[in-house]
Structures are given as C-alpha cells and as structure tokens.
Amino acid sequence: MATVVSSSSLIFSYPTPNLPSPSLSSSPRLYLSSPHLSSSHSSSLSSSISISHSFSIYPISSRRPSLSSFHVKASAEKKKVLIVNTNSGGHAIIGFYFAKELLGSGHEVTVMTVGEESSDKMKKPPFNRFSEIVSAGGQTVWGDPAEVGKIVEGAAFDVVLDNNGKDLDTVRPVVDWAKSAGVKQFLFISSAGIYKPTDEPPHVEGDVVKADAGHVAVETYIAEIFSSWAIFRPQYMIGSGNNKDCEEWFFDRIVRDRPVPIPGSGMQLTNISHARDLSSMLTLAVENPDSSSGNIFNCVSDRAVTLDGMAKLCAQAAGRPLKIVHYDPKAIGSDAKKAFPFRNMHFYAEPRAAKEILGWSSTTNLPEDLKDRFDEYLKIGRDKKPMKFEIDDKILESLKVAVAV
C-alpha cells in the first residue's frame, strides 16, 4: 500500500509478494537441461563451466531469466541438519543463528565446528555461546571436516550445510561423505565476493563469477554430485555473536572521538545484513527443498549502504558526532587491506532469487539494529578498552589531520 509520509524515518516493511501460479523454474542453474530457456541464451548446453576470457560463467547467459515464482509451502516435515561450521571469521556467526532458528522450528541440529573444542578460538563468540545451541536441544561436536563421517558417529542427516570451506579440497570430503551417507539436500555458504566486478550493479544470481575463485569450484562440484542443492552467497554481517568486527570498527573510533578514515569517495555501496536474514533464508531453503533446489541465492539484506552512510548510521546509533576523513588507499600501500573492514569498491549484491523463489523477505533494519549493537558494545565495556590505532594514525598523518588526544 502506498504511504505518503513526510517523516524522515525509513520505513522498512516490505509487502509480501502475491505469488502467481506456479510455472516452470527458470532460475539460474549450473546445469542446462531445461528446455524452456529462451533462444536469447547464447551459451552451450553442457554441464561444464564455460570459461570466457579470465572469467567463468555458468552455462546460462548472465541475463536474468523471466520471473517465476512457486507457491511456497513450508514442509511440516522435520529435518535432521548437520552444520559444518568454520572456527573463525565473518561467516562463523551464520551457523550459530541458523542452528538456533532450526531448533526453534523443531528441527534436529548438529553443529560440527572445525578443529578442537579446547582451542583458544572457542573462547570467542559465537563459540563461547554454544551452550545456547545445546540448551535448545542441539548437538555440538568438533573435528576435521575430512573425517566428518567418523565425527558424527554414523548419524544420519537429511540436510548438510557446509559453512566452512572456501576451496574444493576442503569441501569435497564433506560432499562425498554426505552423498554416500544418503544426505538429501546439500547447502553451501559461498561468497558474493566471487562476482566479477561490474559497472552495472547489483550482482544478481546468474551474473558472471571469477573463474579462479575457490568457491566456484566448490559450487560446481556440489551441483555435479547432488540433485538437491542450494548455494548461498553472503556479504557482511552484523549480529550478536559475530566472530569478526564489523560495526565495532566504527564504534571504536566514534566513542573515542577519533576521525573515521574511509578509503576513496565514501560513496561505494556495500551490503551489511543482520545474521538473522541469512538464517531465515537458509531455513526457508531447508523447509522448501524442491523450490530451492538447483538455485543460487545472494544471502544478503535488500538494502545497500554507502561506506559513509554506514559511518553515519553507527554514529547515530551511538548518539555521538562523526568526523569522516577520506583517503586514497593507494597512497598507503600494503596497509590498505587492514585499514578498513570492507572492500573499497562497490560490492553490492541483491537477494532477488530468495525473494522470487522462496518468498523470503529481509528484516535487517540497520538504524535499529545498530542501536542494539551499540548497546551490547557498551555492555561488554569495549568503549573503555585501551586501543591502538596505528594504521589510522599513519593515514591521518599523511593527510595532516589533527587528532584530539
């Protein structure tokens, strides 16, 4: 319904789309066996990835196929789900939220974290909160994904999510075991980072990806081995239990009245989603295996934010003033990568497949979510933590910007 309001607040409700009658799926597939692709597709009908120049494209054109939606009916069937979870990094949080959401919906969940339970890595979030998974009825185990069968002690699963591997060597043993163990549905957390940079954002499912990306080989392999599979390509996440700093990077500077150095123009768009958006999408895929099968899903919220915009929203959430300083990342050499938590270029995917195929909708509300995040930031006392800003200082020095001591 159209609302014409003059308030400056952003309205994030999004109407649930009325799904028209079911039609043949024409969403991007790694396999070209469906006869209903239009004649405008110039690709060859083969099951291999065609490489063009230095980039790989899946054997469909990058042009989005016509909209089709399914009547999405959540299956009442409860599933046994195994999550193979990374022990560090930005994606660790995905398994944590997904496990809790599945358990909340009555499914059975085992989380297998890579490495050892006694490792120092387990002292950090979300691992230090795994008791929440256990008290919700889930199992948590540890081990080497190459030996997953042994570690889960022969338990049977309907669904496996690999939220760990970035290359075929790491994921192949999991895929192979899952296939031999009769797992029906295989899900994989890939990355929106594999999309080839474009002048025409956003990245949509089916767009050309970088042939040399490790994730691509994994995606291809999964599609070869399993008939029911789905691939999820996330970007950046916020949420309690995050293993990697996201908004904290901004808060650290804002609460200490330090300038926030942002590379380039600050106009670059990125996507920062609340982890609950990813877990809701994954859960929909588990509960609708037929609809989700054979599809790639950009696992992101449906809003992009500029780098400057993110800084502004963090400052607003913190209720503090903001000073942004822009710099040329090339001028600071090798420090550039560690200087800033996000890619310094447009990095912007949209979750079109999830909306169209799964009837999924985003609930990320950065202005509100960042307030919650800031509350937690204060609660854990991070604002008082002594910190060094060596790279920042280097940047500011080169720009001759004074810092209040």
Next chain:
Amino acid sequence: MARLVVVQQKQPSFSLLPSSLSEFNGIRLNNPIQYKRKVWQAKGALQVTASSTKKILVMGGTRFIGLFLSRLLVKEGHQVTLFTRGKAPITQQLPGESDQDYADFSSKILHLKGDRKDYEFVKTSLSSEGFDVVYDINGREAEEVEPILDALPKLEQYIYCSSAGVYLKSDLLPHFETDAVDPKSRHKGKLETESLLTSKGVNWTSIRPVYIYGPLNYNPVEEWFFHRLKAGRPIPIPNSGVQITQLGHVKDLAKAFVQVLCNEKASRQVFNISGEKYVTFAGLAKACAKAAGFPEPEIINYNPKEFDFGKKKAFPFRDQHFFASIDKAKSELGWKPEFDLVEGLADSYNLDFGRGTFRKEADFFTDDMILSKSLVLQS
C-alpha cells in the same frame, strides 16, 4: 477479449464540442523504413488480466512516453483520446514504425484539443465525453487533477506518471515504494498529486520511473553522451564517477503502464518502474559508447564545486546515488524490462541519434570550462 473488438472509426459527429476544440488526423505517409532492430511488440499475453475495451483519455501523449503507450493501447483495441494543446503533431510516424502500423494507429487515435490548465474546459469537455480510464502522463500539480476527477465521477482508474524523484535522499538504497518521500523535493507536485488521489475515492495507480531513455527522448540523457562520443570528446563526470543511477527504457515503461490497466493488483498502488540493473556514471558513459559503436571514451573527473556553470547543466544526472527497486512491479504485475542497458541504448541510438536526429544541439560550453581547467592543472 479486447483484441476482438473493432473500434469504430469516429466521425466528426463524435464531438459535441465546437469543432475548433477537437481535431482528427489524416494518414501521414512517409518513406518506408524497415524496422530492422529488435522488434518490440505489445505482448498482450503478459497481461495478467485482459481488460475489456475501454474508453481511455491520455493527458499528453504526443511527446515521448505517450507515443509508445498510446500505440500499445490502440493495439489492445481500446478507444484512445489524446488531450493536448496541439503544439506537437497529434501523430508522427515513429522511427522504425511500418507505414501500415502507423496508418492503422493514425486512423484510430483521437484528439481532444485543449489546455489542461483551463480547468473549466477540462471539466466540461471530459464530462460530456465520459472516459473509463485516464492516463495522466504530463500532470505536474495536484490542482490539475481535481477537474478531471470532478468531470468523471464514474472513472474506473486514474493512472498517474509520477517520479522516483519524490523519494527522500537516503544512504540506504534502493528506494522501495514504501520508503519515505521528500515533501520539499523538486517533484513535490507529483507527491501532492499522489496524496490527492489517495484522499479521493478514485481507483488510482501511480508509476514512479527513474531516468527514462529511448528513441525520441526529449530529455538529453543518452543524447548528452552521444553528442560527446560523436565529437570524439572526453566525457566530463562530476566527482568519483561511481555514483549509481538507473535508466529505464521508454518501451518497457509503456508496457508497465498497460500492465496496470484494469489490474486489481495495481489498485491504489505505487510502482517503481525502471531497468533491471543500475549503472555507475562512468559505466553509463562506456555503455553508450558500446551501444553506439564508439571506442571507449576518455573520462575526465572534476569537482563541480570548483566551477560556476551558471544556469547551464554540466551533467545530465543528479550528483548522488539514485535508483529504485522494481521488485514490486515484477512480482505483482508480472512485468519485467525487456531491454538491458546496452541493448536499450542501442535501440535509442539506432532509431534516433544514429539517424542524425536529436532534440538539443550539442553544447560543450561547460565541458570546455572543465577541460581547460584540467589542462591547466596538468601543465
């Protein structure tokens, strides 16, 4: 069902109005130009609900969107009247349009000549005629709508061409139809019109395009780039060039307008209508070159704050991110754009600029200001 109805040839007796207020057009013959490029046809099958024949009034219709929209509506079998002052020819053969199609269209399209700002005239002429549906393509202010609504109490649908320019600028994009709007924007007349429609009992639909492009565009959008490419000149782009905008082809927009006709999913709804993908400023310069077969252009970035361009516009787009999600139209109406950016620009080039036609003469005054400054900086 609409396709089976034969629209009767209207005789001058149709008009109860003084003859000076209505005019009809004869058939204009032109040199046949074969339509070689991608054939764009009204795909009636796309319509979710086929409507019966309607008596349709188009406010405007002789410049850009209306040229394509009116043809689609006539082809669908509706009786279409264009309300214009008659400044532009009521019919013109479109580039690429066959003589047969043009003749057919010309014989069926009707004209109601008048000034829509003459509210008394609007009320009397419309009420005496009676129309089922109004397409308001050129309305700018809310007060222009009142007399139309007053004259047509049984109006089935008021379809309004609004603008994505009504959205409040935001760091969170794309714009969705539910986003906050800016009561102070340059397009506040559009917003006030939407509010008025909402407040009246009428069944209305509002379409918010972003930047429209395509053959016969009177806004120098793609034309601005084509002039420079043709002249072999660099393209001056303000600031970083990573600003993201969005272009929607006029033919896709016309189709969306047809898609909402008598569509209950469109009742009292707003829809963003534009292209599938967005594009950076720099990317658009390259896409224009690609579409028109020019080599990749040199791009000169400049800081607009360092110049005083006076009243002249140095760049055809607002210097900010500006794009809107078309998800709602796609899922509710089953509409989708047919043209991707390069294809659409090629369509525009091949049917318009590439044939030597354009609306605004090339003016490189601001370009030269920018170039001379950057030359000075270099030396």
